[in-house]
Every structure is written in structure tokens, then in C-alpha cells.
Amino acid sequence: MLPFSAIDSSLEKLSGENTLSLDFYKYLCQKIGNEDEVKVRRLTYIIDDLGISSTTVTEITSGSKGEGLQLKGSDLDLMFIDPSFKVYESESDFVPQSSKCILLLMKTEDTHPCFTQLHLVNNHDLTVDHGKRIKNSFLGRKLSSELYRLNCMEDITIVDGMMKIHGPCISTTTETIDTAWCLKCDKWISQAKPWIIRPRRTWPPLDLISKIISCGVLFVPIGYKGSSNEILQWRMSISVAEKCLIFAFNHTQLLCYALLKIMIKDIVEKQEDLKNLLCSYFVKTLMFWMLEESDPSIWRPDKIITCFMACLKRLNILCRIFNIIALFYSQ
Structure with a gap:
């Protein structure tokens, strides 16, 4: 058993560490933001997203600013879900679309993990009722991530000529704003299902896991670098899930x-x-x-x-x- 003097010394040391941590915590709240400031920042971007999403396009603010952080050098990351497409993992998942939505099927046989090709469903005629930007993004019946990104950039440069390709994004030349047009699958895909059931302690809670699953998965226009069919590949993105987790x-x-x-x-x-x-x-x-x-x-x-x-x-x-x-x- 430790002598009382040793116990007193340990408690004094622990108390000193706790005091230092509290002082450091308060300092960080001043420099990075306290809880209320973070809530206000998040709410500001959520309201902005909802304003855009009241149209046919859904906007998702991501990155540090979307997470509620205002760090030096942080850019603004925006994701727009293209309403012209709907992605499915399996033909058995198809849901009849009331709108003129192009149905795409995931094909992962010739891709690296976390990437997929997106193919037109067999009965879809691409020659009918679709704009030049969409038609020019296909190679045969496969949607090219590279062509899609370039065609999206052409549309944006009509408004602002100061743009460049930055990974899957279209960025301002100063790289202060990154914009990514992406496609959505409403269901949680099989490649991500191990995350649902893997062993964990208490975080994230079950209700948060259920909410994340309901958000589905996004696909951003970039392929696996160096792959033979890189321009046809799309990277799976769980940005919405990550944002939900950080909010928790x-x-x-x-x-x-x-x-x-x-x-x-x-x-x-x-x-x-x-x-x-x-x-x-x-x-x-x-x-x-x-x-x-x-x-x-x-x-x-x-x-x-x-x-x-x-x-x-x-x-x-x-x-x-x-x-x-x-x-x-x-x-």
C-alpha cells in the first residue's frame, strides 16, 4: 500500500494536470471557438444549404467550415447532388422514377476498393430529353467521371472564368472554394456495411448509426489514380456520414x-x-x-x-x- 505522502503527491500532481488542462481548454475555446460559437457557425451553413436545397439541387457544405470550425487557411467545400441521376447497387433495388432521372448501376468488378463504374441501365435511351452536358459525359453506356467533371466545369465558367480542376472538385484559382458535383445512391451500399456491425464500445450510438445509414452514399467524379480505366471510375464518398459523426x-x-x-x-x-x-x-x-x-x-x-x-x-x-x-x- 502507498504511504499517505505518496498518495498526497499523486493527487497534487493530478490536480495540477487537471488545472493545466482546464486552462488550455479555455484558451482553445477563445482561439478556435466555444460551444455556442460552433453551433452558430453550423446553423449558418445548414440554413444556407437548406436555401439552395429548396430548388432541384441539394447542397451540402463540408470541410472544416461545414463542421463548425473557422481555421486559418480553411477553404469552403461545397457538394451538389446532381438531380439528373440516381445510382443503384443492384437492379433489384430500382425504384420507378416519376421524373426524367437517369438510372445508373454500380459495377465494381474491375475497380479498386472504394471505387466503382456507373453504367446506364439496359432500357435507358440517352438520346431522348437530356442536355448536351449529360450526353457528352458518357463513353458508350458508361458515365465517365473525367468527362462529367470537365462538362460541369464548362457550365460554371460561363459565370466565373477563374476555375480549375482540383481532384474531384472544381476550384477557384485561389483554392478558397472547392465545388464537387456528385451523384447519390439512397441506400447504404454493401462495401460499407461492415462499419455498421463492427465491434465498438459505445460510440457512435445506435440511433446515430441508423441516421447515417438512411443518408445513403455519394459518388464523386474521380477515379483511382493510375488505373487503366481511371476516367470511368467514381469514388464512393461518405461525407454526409462523416459530417454527422463530427456533429456528434x-x-x-x-x-x-x-x-x-x-x-x-x-x-x-x-x-x-x-x-x-x-x-x-x-x-x-x-x-x-x-x-x-x-x-x-x-x-x-x-x-x-x-x-x-x-x-x-x-x-x-x-x-x-x-x-x-x-x-x-x-x-
Whole structure:
């Protein structure tokens, strides 16, 4: 049994760490935003999305700003769901469309994981009632992600000539706004079903999982780099699910997430030998894993330093794995 002096010393040290964490938490709230400020930011973009979505097009604000963060250098990421198309994983899932919607079927046999080709259903005639932009995006009966992206860009340049291709997005030349036109499958696809049933502690809760499943999956116009049929591939996107999960973060978790993003932007990206090693998407995925595996009760203001250091430790392990993989493929 520890002597009382040792117990008193441990309690004093713990109390000091807790006080330091609380001070750090308050500082981060001043610099990154408190809970109320984050709620207002999110509500602002939600209202904006709803205003656009009252038309035929659905808008989804994503990225840091859509998540409620106003970080230095953050751009505005906008996703628009193209109402001209509806994607299905299987012919048995087809739902009769009252509108003149083009039905597309996923084909994943010749693609990398998380990518698919999109084919016209057998009975669809593309020569009838469809605009030039849509017709020119097909190669035979396959919808080309590259042609689709280029044709979308031509439509936008009528309004603003200062645009360029940036991955699956059409961006301003200053890269302050990224716009991605995407297609939607209303059902949760089979490739993502393991996420629903995999072992986890208490996060995310079952009601949130059900909500995410109901949102379906998006497809953004970009193929697997270097693939022989890259221009025909579309990347599966769960951006809506990710946004729902981040909205479920408590404020301590959100601040840890923001700190990791700041570290990538202001430290890692400025080191030439580390540049492009990590991206904000890795940080987002890291946070999801950390929350699934940890006790929710530890994520509180007086433990924020401990939580952040745990995130850094996990990130360090990931970096070592990436380096090992890179060495393996370079030999």
C-alpha cells in the first residue's frame, strides 16, 4: 500500500494536470471557438444549404467550415447532388422514377476498393430529353467521371472564368472554394456495411448509426489514380456520414480534432521532408477510431491534454506504418 505522502503527491500532481488542462481548454475555446460559437457557425451553413436545397439541387457544405470550425487557411467545400441521376447497387433495388432521372448501376468488378463504374441501365435511351452536358459525359453506356467533371466545369465558367480542376472538385484559382458535383445512391451500399456491425464500445450510438445509414452514399467524379480505366471510375464518398459523426463530437473532442488539423497545416506541411505525408482526412479517420475505442467519460475539459497526447501517440504509430509501407514499395 502507498504511504499517505505518496498518495498526497499523486493527487497534487493530478490536480495540477487537471488545472493545466482546464486552462488550455479555455484558451482553445477563445482561439478556435466555444460551444455556442460552433453551433452558430453550423446553423449558418445548414440554413444556407437548406436555401439552395429548396430548388432541384441539394447542397451540402463540408470541410472544416461545414463542421463548425473557422481555421486559418480553411477553404469552403461545397457538394451538389446532381438531380439528373440516381445510382443503384443492384437492379433489384430500382425504384420507378416519376421524373426524367437517369438510372445508373454500380459495377465494381474491375475497380479498386472504394471505387466503382456507373453504367446506364439496359432500357435507358440517352438520346431522348437530356442536355448536351449529360450526353457528352458518357463513353458508350458508361458515365465517365473525367468527362462529367470537365462538362460541369464548362457550365460554371460561363459565370466565373477563374476555375480549375482540383481532384474531384472544381476550384477557384485561389483554392478558397472547392465545388464537387456528385451523384447519390439512397441506400447504404454493401462495401460499407461492415462499419455498421463492427465491434465498438459505445460510440457512435445506435440511433446515430441508423441516421447515417438512411443518408445513403455519394459518388464523386474521380477515379483511382493510375488505373487503366481511371476516367470511368467514381469514388464512393461518405461525407454526409462523416459530417454527422463530427456533429456528434463533444466540445473536447472537437477541439482535439481542430488541434490535429492545425498541427498538420502549420507544422507538418511546412517541413519539406514531411510535406504530403499526412492530410486532414487521416486526422478525421484517426478521431473516429479513437472515439470508437475509448471510454467517452475521458473526453472532458480537464483531460484535454491527456486526450490530445493520446491522439498524437496514435498518429505517430500510423506515421511509422506509412513509412514502412513506403520503404517496402520503394525497394
